[in-house]
Amino acid sequence: AATVTGDNMTWSAAYTMTDNNTDNVSVSLNIDFEDLAGNPGSDVTSTIGGSAVWFDRTVPTLSSVTIASNNSVSTLAKTGDNITLSFTSAEAIQTPTVEIAGHTDTVTVNGDNMTWSAAYTMVSTDSEESVSLNIRFSDLAGNAGDNVTSTIGGSAVLFDKTKPVLLPVDNVTTPTSDNTTLSYTFSSTEAGTITYGGGCSSSDNSTSGGDKEITFDALADGIHSNCKISVTDNASNTSDN
Template identity: 40%
Template sequence: MMYSLRVSGLAFAGILLAAFAVSMAFMPRSASAAAVALTNATTTSSNASTTLIKTGQTLSFQLNLDGAPAATSSPQINIFGMGSTTMTGTAGVSTSWVYSTTSASSWTEGNVTFYMAWGGTLGEATSTFSSIASTTLSNVRYDKTVPTLSAVTVVSNNASTTLAKVGDVITLTATSSEGVSVVTITLGGNAATFTNVTASTTWQGAYTVQSGDTNGAQAISVAFTDYAGNDGVTVTTPSSGSVVDTDTVGPVITVTGTNPLSVYASNSTTYSDAGATATDVQDVTASVSSSGSVNLLIATSYTISYSSTDTAGNSSSASRVVTVLIPGSGGAAAPSSGGGGGSYTPISAPTITPPASQQNNSSLIASLQAQLRALLAQIAALSGGSAGFSRDMQVGSTGDDVRLLQVYLNTHGYTVAASGTAGSSGNETTKFGAATRAALIKLQKAAGITPTAGYFGPKTRAYIAANP
C-alpha cells in the first residue's frame, strides 16, 4: 500500500512560526539593551572613621548590579587613574562585586577617586560609574600628612604668669595644623583637662596646682593625633615663652637671735629687735616685714610678728616673744627655802637718774614707777615671804606689806585685778581691799588653808614662807 503525506496550509504555517521563534531566541540583543544595571556603589576603609584612611590601611569597594556581567567582561575598577583591575565575584551569577587594596604613600591626598565599568552577557553596551561625577557617593579621604603644632604657650593665672601656687590654674594653649581627635596633655606629670577653643585647631589643656605637687619647672608633654589617625611628634617645649614654675610652700622665716627673749625694764623707751630672715624655693631671699613693739617701761610680755610673701603669693609668719622683767625678778637667785633662811645673791638697787629737763617728766615718772616696782620685787625676793610679813592683815589694812602680798598673789597666779587697773601686776597698791581678799581666798582654797575667809594670818604666812 502506498501512503502520501499531506500538510494543510494551517499546519505548515505553525511550523514556520515555531522555527522563527527559536531562531530569534539565539540572536544577540541590540547593543543598546540595558540588561545589567547599577543599583549601588560603595567605598569604605578600615580606619576608625570609615570615610578616612591613612597610609597602610585597607580601602574597600563594592559594586551592586541588577544582573550579571559577561564572563569575559567582569567589572573593572580604576583607582586614581592607575590602571584597571578586575573586581571579584562569580561571573554570570553574582550581583555583588568587591575589590580592596592597601593605601600607599604614593597616593594623592584627598578624596580617593575611582572609575568602574562593566558589560552584560548579551552584548549590552558597556556601563560606567565615576566617583567624581557622583553626587551621592560618600568618598573616602586619604590623609598621609603628620599634624604639627604651633603657638604652644604655657601660662598661669597667678599675678606672675610664670609662677603658680596651690589653687592656681596652669593653662597650655596650642594651634594644630589640622583638626585633631586625640590630645593627651601633661603638665609636671599631671594630666590636664582638654578643651577646644576655636573649631578643632586651637585648644587648651588646664591643670589646677595641688598641695604636694613637685615644686619647680613644670615639664610639658603634648601628644596628638589627627582624625585619620596620623600621630604628631610629641611636643615637650613651648614655641614661645617658658614653662611655669610651681611653688606650693611659703617662705621659711628664721627669727634672728634668742626667741623667746627676756629683757630688763629700763628708762629707755627704745627696743631694738634683731629681726628675721626668710628663704624660699623660688626666691633666693624673700623680704620680711614685722609688726609689734616693746615698751621697756612696763614689765609684761610682748609679741613681735614677722611675715613674708614670696613672688608666687605664698605667705608665712613667725613671731618672737619678748618679756620685760623687773630687775631682780628673774635674774636674782631665789631663796633656797621659806622662812627667810638660806643664801641669796644680793641685787643692787637701780640708780635713779633725774631728767635733764622738765620735758622728760612723763618719762621720768614712768621710769621711777618701774624702778619702784623693781625695788619692791627685790624686797619680796630677798625676804623669802615670811621675812616680809610680820603681822596679820585683813580688809582695811594698809602698808608696804600689803603691796608685797599683792605682788606675791599676782606672780603666783592669783590675780588681784585686771591688767592696767589698781592692784594688777605692776600696779600693786598699799591698800588691802575686797580684790586682795578675793585673790587671797583663791590661794587659801588652792593651798587647803582653813578657814578660807581671806584673812591673812599665821597659817597663810607659813604657807608663803614655804612657797616663796
C-alpha cells in the same frame, strides 16, 4: 589596581592606600563596565549621593603651645594654683591626651578641633621643678603627631611649694628713753615681701634673703608683745609669723 568581587549585579572593589598615592586629595574612582551582551556603559567617575574619602598621610603638628599659671606671677605656681596649657594644631585633630606635671588632665576643645586647652591644679606632692607637659595627638585620619614635651616660644612655669623660713638674729631691745627708734634683725631663707602685724609697722617691706635689719615705725607708749613679721616669696608662699 583594586580587587573587584561581585555576583554580576552587586559589586565591591577594594584598594589599600600607600605612601606612593598623592597626599591630601579626594580618592579618585573610575568604573569601566559593560553588560553581558557587550554593550558598554558610560564610565563612572563619581559617587551617587556625594560620598567621598579624603586621603591624608601628613603627620600633624602643633603651631602654638604655651603654659601659664593663675598665680599673680604667671611663670610661678604654688600648691593650689591652676596650670593652663594652651595649644593650637595646624589641622583638625582628635581629642589629645595631655599630661601636666605627670598627671593626665581634662581637655576642653572649641568647635573647630584645632584650639585646645588643658588645666591642672598643683598639689603638695608634686615635685618642685619646671612643670612638665606631654601632648599626644593624632589627626582625624589617624596619623600620629610627634609627642610634644615643650612649649613653642619658651613659656614655662616653676612650681614652688616651700614657705620662707624666718629666724631671729638680733632681738628687739627694750628702749630706755622716749622717741627711741626700735630695730630688729631676722634671717629669711628666701627673698620676698615683708608683712607686719600685731600693732607693729615699718616702711621697709622687702628682703632679698639672708639677714635683714628693719626699723619699726614709732610705737605708742606701752608694752608691745604681739608684733608679727612674715615674708611672702615671689610664688606667694607665706612664712609662718
